[in-house]
Amino acid sequence: MLGARDVVPDSSTADILVAAADCFMERGYSATSVDDVARRLGATKGRIYHHFPSKSALFAGVFQFGMDRIFDAVEPYRNQPGPAVERWKRIAFVHTKRMMKSKTLARVVWEGVEMHLRGATTPEQRLVLDGLVKYRNSYSDIFRETIVQAREEGDFNFEDPAITVQSMFMALNSPIFWYVPRPGEDDEHMYAVVRQIVTFAYRGLGGKGELDL
């Protein structure tokens, strides 16, 4: 697998990644200084530069960390037998759930993809980002193959897979922008939100009947 889980970060490195993810989410990549991340850790730059050679490498680390966790969620279901539409229901559900539960990491991954699409980066940054985005594209391929197969099996109905998978992902990813967990909110309420989002995407893809989740 492309760059997946090559290195498991040790405890201190993991703390840095989490703090960095928080900062990147709150202010965005370029508005976040390395000192900001250090401050959040109650530490100084020295600690961060001991583990990461540069700010962009730190960002790449968070991206990788985030993508790993997203992959983790879907991994158990991606190769299950049965009709493709049933597989889609499961991976769409756990994907969206993960978007909400790991909102911070998911948004950093989002910004990474955005940065790549912009293209306005240094050649060295670009090389790293290229690899990461390939990793992320291999993830979206899982969904693309699944919905195409489901269409062949007569359960979905759409024209261009490229366009459709983009619309689908945008809908499934939407909560990373607006979802705010209420204090004392139980999982059941969160699942209700997930269900509505997945239902929207399911219908959008041309799925028939009700979504039984």
Place this chain on the structure above:
Amino acid sequence: MLGARDVVPDSSTADILVAAADCFMERGYSATSVDDVARRLGATKGRIYHHFPSKSALFAGVFQFGMDRIFDAVEPYRNQPGPAVERWKRIAFVHTKRMMKSKTLARVVWEGVEMHLRGATTPEQRLVLDGLVKYRNSYSDIFRETIVQAREEGDFNFEDPAITVQSMFMALNSPIFWYVPRPGEDDEHMYAVVRQIVTFAYRGLGGKGELDL
């Protein structure tokens, strides 16, 4: 109307707005320097600071300019008589078309909303951004009211309007991230893309039958 078209920018100011929009889209707000915008104009900072008091005011100008154009597209259809679902079809279509045709401005508006959601801004910036986001929310209200009415008329079917309108907007806005107009591409091809996106959203909202656009 909330802050709409109060001031029509003169020619020179409009040039600055366009150049700024290009820069903001390519690198994002904080990664863009005022000198960057000036360079793109073949001018210097002096010109920009003569028309705008600050970088954030420049951003606000682009945001306003972009929102005005988005409003423009929908305005002729928002109060047309007939069933709400038909009104939705029209405004969803022109909205998505505008997203693609004014992709640059649309992305700046997007980043403005994102910045507001993050909340990590100076109090003074926040005040300006608050007003702009209210302006943009009054726009999304048009869609929310329309789909709720269409649901009451039995043409749409969904649970929570707040969640659903978010999913819908994400789907309709998606092309601002991936659409790249091919050289020599005709409008007909672009409309085909729009049609697929709107179809996805239409079905997602619980619309029955085919979309006749």
Place this chain on the structure above:
DNA sequence: TTGACAACATACTGGGTAGTATGTTCTTTG
């Protein structure tokens, strides 16, 4: 013709920031 102002350009400043060079402390290993 002149003076006043608009529309810029030029030159400068202070603060922030990525990255580096160099301590310091603690742990581990032979």
Place this chain on the structure above:
DNA sequence: CAAAGAACATACTACCCAGTATGTTGTCAA
């Protein structure tokens, strides 16, 4: 127990950037 290196902190530098202060040129009205 000594020494070597890991895991940081401190101190510093060079640079970029928002904003300002001031100069310059063209226009237009009296």
